[in-house]
Amino acid sequence: xxxxxxxxxxxxxxTRAAVTDGERxxxxxxxxxxxxxxxxxxxxxxxxxxxxxxxxxxxxxxxSRWVGAxxxxxxxxxxxxxxxxxxxxWVGQPLWSDLNRRFKLRSGKLINDAAxxxxxxxxxxxxxGFNIVAYLxxxxxxxxxxVEHGHLTASAAGFEPGHQLIGQAVSDKRDNGRQxxxxxxxxxxxxxxxxxxxxxxxxxxxxFWRTVTLDxxxxxxxxxxxxxPDVVVLGGSVTKQLQWPLLRQTxxxxxxxxxxxxxxxxxxxxxxxxxxxxxxxLYLEQIKVKTDEQGA
Numbered sequence: 401x402x403x404x405x406x407x408x409x410x411x412x413x414x415t416r417a418a419v420t421d422g423e424r425x426x427x428x429x430x431x432x433x434x435x436x437x438x439x440x441x442x443x444x445x446x447x448x449x450x451x452x453x454x455x456x457x458x459x460x461x462x463x464s465r466w467v468g469a470x471x472x473x474x475x476x477x478x479x480x481x482x483x484x485x486x487x488x489x490w491v492g493q494p495l496w497s498d499l500n501r502r503f504k505l506r507s508g509k510l511i512n513d514a515a516x517x518x519x520x521x522x523x524x525x526x527x528x529g530f531n532i533v534a535y536l537x538x539x540x541x542x543x544x545x546x547v548e549h550g551h552l553t554a555s556a557a558g559f560e561p562g563h564q565l566i567g568q569a570v571s572d573k574r575d576n577g578r579q580x581x582x583x584x585x586x587x588x589x590x591x592x593x594x595x596x597x598x599x600x601x602x603x604x605x606x607x608f609w610r611t612v613t614l615d616x617x618x619x620x621x622x623x624x625x626x627x628x629p630d631v632v633v634l635g636g637s638v639t640k641q642l643q644w645p646l647l648r649q650t651x652x653x654x655x656x657x658x659x660x661x662x663x664x665x666x667x668x669x670x671x672x673x674x675x676x677x678x679x680x681x682l683y684l685e686q687i688k689v690k691t692d693e694q695g696a
Contacts, residue, residue: 405682406448406463406505409513409674410440410470412486412540412590416671417447419463420679425672427451437489444468445502466508467678468499469516471541473558478510483560486540486590511681512558513674514543517635517667519684520676522547525668526633534629534662536561537673538616539636542584546627551684561623562588583619587612589638600641613643617650624655624662635667 404426408417415433418425429447434440452462472484472491479496481487500508518527518535527533527547536544542562546553562584585591589600592612596603603609616639620632634642648664655661669676 403465404461404463405679406451406466406503407675407678408444408447408466408468409516409678410444410468410487411513411674412471414671415440415443416675417444418675418679419451420675422679422683425675425679428672428675430671433487435487435489437487437493437495440487440490441495441498441502444499448503464506465682466499466503466505467516467681468495468508468510469513469674469678470495470510471513471543473560474510474512476557485584507682509681511678512543512545513537515545515552515558516675516677516681517543517669517673518545518547518633518677519550519552519680520669520673520678521633521635521667523550523680523684524676525673526665527631530630530663532627532629532631534623534627534632536620536623536632536634537636537667538587538589538634538638540589542588542619542636544623546629561619564619564622566618566622586615587619587638589636592638600638603641609641609643610646612638612641613647614650616642617647617654620647620651620664621654624651624658628660629662630660631663631665633665633667635670635673639666 402421405420407420408415410433413433414430416430419427434443470481472481472487475482480494481491484491496510514537517537521527521535522533531549533547544561545559564583565580566583567581593600651664652661667673
């Protein structure tokens, strides 16, 4: 019998959770992400306890470990968030310790939500079969990660493509009198809803989405020049409204004579990409350890 894991994806808008054996998401649940840290931790604990209590005679054993994807920059020690624009009350809290204490499982791990989604898409989604995958998610915020041969590319402190400074425009961020804008300021769902003065689901104007598409093409162009991928996979709620032929054409024109024009694809796993990625984290770590031992 395979070990089961309790996996969850805490996004800026919604939280998703599942029980997985690494190959299937056996149980799933979704709820709005609480802004309050304590409420968020308690809701995750309640969901795990609910599934434990509901285990029937024919069900597999309860989860023995957990992996959590969270919308924010994870501290180098893997125990807390150091930056989370859409979960400010969660920043600096002892998240790993609180979850470990309440879950009472054998082991646990935190990972950035976009990094988890990148792993999911690279191994089970639109990036499968490509050596180097650049993943960008555009939802409440903007995040992403680079995956190489199925594993996250090594980094000193993770990836935050949404926080790249890309120009000077109307923004609340100032540096020596200049007004600076990030990718997230330009194309995130939060920024776009503010610009439109209404929920994005109500925005139908073609001109509005054409502008968003062209701005997204700029972000993808920079991502390609930085990460040099074989494929770019786009996920998140905003990407569902993009004008895809225009997006691909614009990126191709912007790249010009760049020697490798990567494929640009929509997410296959959609809202479940983070859960699939979280389910793969421990499995991929085990493979890496075995590979390192064999090479020693």
